Amino acid sequence: MRHRVLSFSLMLIDAFVVAAVPFIALYLRFEGVVDPYYYKLFIDSLPEIIVVRLVTFYFFGLYHRLWRYASISELLGIIGAVTASSIIISVFMYAIGVDLPRSLAVINWLLVIVFVGASRMFIRVLSFMRQRQNEQTTRTLIVGAGDAGAMIAREICQRYYDTKKLVGFIDDDDYKQSKMLFQAKVLGKSQDIRQVAEEYKVDEIIVAIPSLAGSQLREIVQVCKKTGCTVKVVPGIYELIDGKVTVQQLRNVDLEDLLRRDPVKLDLEQIAGYLKGKRVLVTGAGGSIGSELCRQIAKRSPQMLVLLGKGENSIYEIDRELREKYNNFAIEPVIADVRDEKRINNVFARFKPQVVFHAAAHKHVPLMEAQPEEAVRNNIFGTRNVAQAADKIGAETFIMISTDKAVNPTSVMGATKRVAELIVQTMNVVSKTKFAAVRFGNVLGSRGSVVPLFRRQIAMGGPVTITHPDMKRYFMTIPEASQLVLQAGSMASGGEVFVLDMGEPVKIVDMASDLIELSGLKPGRDIEIKFTGLRPGEKLFEELLTAEEGTASTKHEKIFVANLKRVDERQLARALQSLQSVMDPEQVIYWLAKLIPTYHSSQLKYYGIDTNELKLDAKTQSAHQSMPGEAQYQPVSDLGA
Template identity: 55%
Template sequence: MDFLQRIRDKFKLILIDAIIFAIAPILAVMLRFEGTLPARELASIQGCIFWMVPICLVISYFYGMYHRIWHYARMRDLVALIGAVSLSQALIFIIVVLTGTYMPRSIPIITWILTLGGIGASRLMFKVNLDLVTELKGDRKNLLIVGAGDAGAMLVRELEQNSAATTNIVGFIDDDAKKQNGRLAGFPILGTVDELASIVRVKAVDRIVIAIPSADGATIRHIDNACRSTGAQVCIMPGIYSMVNGELDMGEMREISLEDLLRRDPIKLDFEKITNYIAGKTVLITGAGGSIGSEISRQISRVGAKEIILLGRGENSIYEIHQELIRKFPEQNYRTVIANITDRERMARIFQRFKPQVVFHAAAHKHVPLMEIQPDEAIRNNVFGTQNVAELADQNHAEIFVLISTDKAVNPTSVMGATKRTAELVLQEINQHSKTKFVTVRFGNVLGSRGSVVPLFEKQIAQGGPVTVTHKEMTRYFMTIPEAVQLVLQAGSQAEGGEVFLFDMGEPVKIKDMAEDLIRLHGLTPGKDINIVYTGLRPGEKLYEELLTSEEGTTSTKHKKIFKAKIQPLDEEELSESLCVLRETTDKQVILATLKHMIPTYKSKQLQEN
């Protein structure tokens, strides 16, 4: 049906143009002779029309005049229109001169003007007609764009070129004083963010789009608060990271998320270095079904690994990420492996079969309160599971091994943090005797990861509250999952062996503020629609997370957001003895005491109470 409609529309245009090409010369003669049609000139024009019209139509066709969507015509379409008419009239003039056909010299010029005006008017009528139909339907929404810059101008073009668009752009707002009272892409700049409420009211704005991809979180939060007070629907364009990585189109708009409120400067990667150590290599990702592991698999799929082994013990999560990857990256080779990293024999067979050259170890138990209850399981998975994978990487001559660690490993107050710090020590010990480059990357919380506060808050808000926060002053470092993984990949490219890399996590965020932001993002008011309840610190939690101990310092690296911690490895014999104790016991107090011996900064309330 759509095909037939397009054919009919093209024939309409061709018929209209044929009439204009035929009538324009006759009207030109009438204008030249002040309303009369001298017989000689009329006969001459009538004799030429039969070959003039086909010439004009053929040239117009090759200029694409019947393939364009004229409702969304832009400057390039106008240029094409002028070119087609000018070329056809110039060719006709040459033929007239060469054939000696009688015609006053002014007639071709007048014909050119009339033809250009007539065809231009016909195309304008297509645009006006569609606009009127849309207006009569009454489904156009008044849209206001925040940000009169390149992104705003690109958004206008996207909206105008979208054949399904039903928006009426009323203009822009921007805080730049130099732009006030100006115009961008044909639309007025109406004022600043502080004037937004009155502009929305006067212009009857239905929808506001924030089009500032480079804005930081504080700016987005300020604009979002101003927008939401107006009652209009608020959307945002994707950030720079999303557009660069091809996840979103420039014209794609979505609801504001918590990630937008935490925006920081975009990360600049050294893609050449990342490509050099991953491209063409067999890569093993443990915990590939988890938040970090799955994002690592997405990002290295863009680099072009020889083969990616997705390893995890949860069959559903591995199945889901595998299906997503083969859909997005059909040219990439994947292998799915269901295995537990604590099963040494199973892991040995996997390494012998696939011989991975690069290993990203993201598998871990990370839920703090649960690991406080069962420290033996935390030891088994986080310490000895890591030791299994690391030793097998060494024995099978892997080139690089990257351990995903956490800021909770610094001055730990939880079993989870202490076991991750122990895993770091294990890695450093193995590195001293291996040709494999073993490195650790340590960062804070990632937004939206499994077991993090954001999914919990979302669920509580959906249920009508209350939202539970452990303490008013609790703060955490946060970054988005893609941002964290970008830095993981970059850190791997800088590996020399034995390093503990730290990431620039920005400023810590109060959990209370995050809860309030999420409530507002749902169009609700904290304390009114949704209450916040403070429940007290859970076992193993602390108010403030740290990225370094007081004994550790940092040195810069070639990447401005990655730092290297100065960490002294534990004595090899002492580490071996402690690991033997941990391997042979399930006694909670023995485990806690041994962790305390290995990590003097470990502060366990459970140990203090006994």
């Protein structure tokens, strides 16, 4: 109703303007001495002029805009509407035989633009004055006067004028000091934040530098927290693929922000080259990594995206999310278990995916220690089922998600993922499909990770439990890991185990302390940190490579290829056949140790297995040590038969 009243008021104002302007133009053109002929001419034509102007304005949308947010685009709209109506009026005048001075038409055109534009600008001025008079507005300081800061400032000035007031910017660039941006000045550098916040009575500080490294962000946030202001941050560069920043994306500072790493440079053209227009299938599509892979793949315009998982709720959620955002490709949700070989074969035969991302796996270390047979069924034979199905239908590329726990494994989970890597390498030799794996560490915020656990413990008042004060882990955000997986997939020629650059390992106790402080509490005073001891299968430090492996660089600075030894497909198949025939936990541990010589588990002692007997015989040992050209290969249909 309010909008209709405003639109009607604008039409009345415009009618008055277009009726008055011809006479003002006559006065200016003839310097006050106007022939009565022209007065009579315009009076007689006034109804037609008003109708033509208003109808043209209506079709140009001048009565359907929010003029309190007016910008250059709205000004261009006014110019276009006035120009179009002026041309129509000139043609009308010519048609009825009226010959007017050309300068009169130009003056008329210019005056209508000025007066109509002024009426709209008046609305902007009123909105701005209301903002200044509103004492309830949040006084906001933006750290970063770059592109992201400018986008946030523009939104505050245009859309949030009645709830936020931009008081200024902070930026470390010397050139930007004291410069104006959106009627606000750059008031100082990062060391001046506390002084600026106090002087200008700031309520809220927005850190708008998405490419900022975690260590730098940590320093700025610590300074901002001391001001007592609310601190919000623009999401990291991994969450801003399109580079657009809005106020809605602002959030409270989180652990992911403090661990932010240097932005990854992606070859988007190369990624799109093997995904655009292709049928893509993702296993474990409802999981943390699987669902993010689906989001990233959806942006590359595939022909079809098959969401495969055994949890109906998680598949339903990612299916609904993608359908709300995309309608340019087919989305197929599939409920299936990778352990069900027949079902997997039927799914692959139906959809014939050209690119497969295998993210389905059991990942929880202590749970898999307690039931190793389930880890084997899912992580080893589930991987084999999916890999063989991809080979049968002639998929182009198969990428398996692996883990740093596969290196010198001390857990059943890590050992089974290393065997899965061996299967992928083996399949690449006997198949036309390009098979590869991508190995990386922990991802922040994934299901089962320590971060959600710490948050729940903090919410309950503590204590926060950590297994060991010296425990370290590699961490990466979910979007970063998913983007690098897609990039690695575009580089695969077959047989590689890609290793992502995880940066420096992070102490878990430091993460816990950061989370406690981000909650506005003090570690040791408000929330106790309690050490509980290592759990079964855990290591103090994770590794991305064994000492013997080493890496070869790729053309991407954060992706490497592990120099793994050749796998003997025949011997691996025999060992898998033996493992598949046993479901007793002791026998499972025994055969995992035979398959993976670097597997060292406390379970070996628990079951009384003599490690000397785990030396593989010469034939089985060759499954890990055969060099190119030495292996005896067999058809894929016989693998594990």
